[in-house]
Amino acid sequence: MKNPGPPGDLFLASTSSARKALMDGLGLPYRTEAPGVDEHVPAQLSALEAVAMLAVRKARAVHERHPDAWVLGADQLVEVEGTTLGKPHDRDAARAQLGRLLGHTHAIHTGVCLVGPGGHLTQAVETTHLTFFPLPPEELERYLDTGEWEGCAGSYRVEGQGQALLAKLEGDRTNVQGLPMLPVVRLLRQAGFAFFARP
Numbered sequence: 001m002k003n004p005g006p007p008g009d010l011f012l013a014s015t016s017s018a019r020k021a022l023m024d025g026l027g028l029p030y031r032t033e034a035p036g037v038d039e040h041v042p043a044q045l046s047a048l049e050a051v052a053m054l055a056v057r058k059a060r061a062v063h064e065r066h067p068d069a070w071v072l073g074a075d076q077l078v079e080v081e082g083t084t085l086g087k088p089h090d091r092d093a094a095r096a097q098l099g100r101l102l103g104h105t106h107a108i109h110t111g112v113c114l115v116g117p118g119g120h121l122t123q124a125v126e127t128t129h130l131t132f133f134p135l136p137p138e139e140l141e142r143y144l145d146t147g148e149w150e151g152c153a154g155s156y157r158v159e160g161q162g163q164a165l166l167a168k169l170e171g172d173r174t175n176v177q178g179l180p181m182l183p184v185v186r187l188l189r190q191a192g193f194a195f196f197a198r199p
């Protein structure tokens with residue numbers, strides 16, 4: 001039986017290896033392209049509003065270069081006690097971030113946006129709540145030595161050794177890694193993408 005054709009080329013507007021790994025798991029043919037956008041947003045925006053705005057901005061930026069394609073963009077922030085955390089720029093910043101998360105519960109929000117040919121846009125925001133164990137400073141330093149903090153909002157990898165930080169997780173685990181796969185699959189199915197194509 002002939003595979004149902006995809007409604008058009010699919011791009012993941014991302015430089016994130018974590019997002020690529022999650023998309024690879026779906027088995028859909030797609031290409032990645034860096035969004036190359038300014039990620040500044042108005043300071044008064046909530047974390048939820050910020051990740052929604054940036055996911056749209058990233059998807060639209062790549063879609064402008066490929067107007068006949070479908071483009072998926074995403075953005076993620078950690079929110080803890082009213083403060084938002086992005087990716088740490090160095091080990092000291094990662095130590096400070098984890099210092100706020102250890103022994104507390106935080107939220108990780110990911111906005112996703114799918115833009116189709118003609119600019120039709122659908123989007124979703126997903127939140128996962130994580131509670132971390134408190135750690136003595138020496139154990140925190142050993143976690144920092146793993147280097148898992150690099151490139152990760154919140155300075156941890158939930159699928160790596162960072163699992164040992166986790167006392168509780170409420171919500172979608174893939175959302176923590178960078179793409180909430182339940183909403184992503186819903187948006188792709190609504191757009192007409194067919195899964196499980198025969199080679």
Ligand SMILES: Nc1nc2c(ncn2[C@H]2C[C@H](O)[C@@H](COP(=O)(O)OP(=O)(O)OP(=O)(O)O)O2)c(=O)[nH]1
Nearest residue numbers: 014015016018075076151152153157158176177178
């Ligand atoms: N592998 C892994 N990555 C994580 C985890 N938590 C957060 N991240 C990564 C996923 C994203 O790459 C990054 C969130 O930062 P952004 O949303 O700004 O995306 P990023 O700049 O990395 O890539 P992009 O804007 O999509 O090109 O943090 C985790 O637990 N595991």
